[in-house]
Amino acid sequence: MKSVILIIIFLITDLIAQTNNVLVFDNIKPIYYSLEDIKPILKNVSNLSAYLCWGWPFGARLMRYNSASEEWEKSIHDYGYCGTVSDKDVAREISSNSSQEINVEVDLTFEKEDHHIYFMSDDMLKKQVNGKYKLVIEYALEPWIVSNSPKEIFSLESVAFKIKIKKKK
Numbered sequence: 001m002k003s004v005i006l007i008i009i010f011l012i013t014d015l016i017a018q019t020n021n022v023l024v025f026d027n028i029k030p031i032y033y034s035l036e037d038i039k040p041i042l043k044n045v046s047n048l049s050a051y052l053c054w055g056w057p058f059g060a061r062l063m064r065y066n067s068a069s070e071e072w073e074k075s076i077h078d079y080g081y082c083g084t085v086s087d088k089d090v091a092r093e094i095s096s097n098s099s100q101e102i103n104v105e106v107d108l109t110f111e112k113e114d115h116h117i118y119f120m121s122d123d124m125l126k127k128q129v130n131g132k133y134k135l136v137i138e139y140a141l142e143p144w145i146v147s148n149s150p151k152e153i154f155s156l157e158s159v160a161f162k163i164k165i166k167k168k169k
Contacts, residue, residue: 022046023094023139025060025158032163035117038104040135040158044094051144052092052137053153059103064119065132065160072134073121075109091143104135117165130164 026041040060044050063072094100109119117129135158140150 043099047096050139059105060135060137062109
């Protein structure tokens with residue numbers, strides 16, 4: 001009986017360890033001088049399939065570090081789902097031991113005005129684009145489609161990097 005309990009505990013511990021290391025960001029540089037140069041790769045380093053949200057398929061969002069509050073802040077456009085996604089009932093799977101190039105939702109994070117680019121924070125303030133950022137993306141271990149919300153959703157954050165864009169004249 002004790003051996004059966006130990007085996008069950010081992011299997012549960014192994015499953016928890018696997019879910020903590022399913023996806024990782026790759027191709028993240030320490031500094032970017034152009035928003036177009038941010039081209040992350042999402043790697044599935046496990047033997048499990050991972051599924052991205054149907055509402056933001058293959059798109060990572062940006063969080064900006066607020067040095068005044070010492071907290072990471074989301075963009076004002078970081079909430080909700082994209083209503084123009086086609087094939088909402090098709091799972092966006094990243095199969096085990098595979099990689100997927102993903103987009104960065106730049107248009108949902110920054111606003112351009114008079115040759116300047118601003119980060120639009122969730123408190124509706126325009127903040128300078130230059131600063132420290134992280135990518136974030138959510139995933140599940142079961143198909144995530146419009147008609148099926150997964151029981152558990154995981155959030156993956158990249159390492160921090162800097163964006164330094166020169167002002168255009």
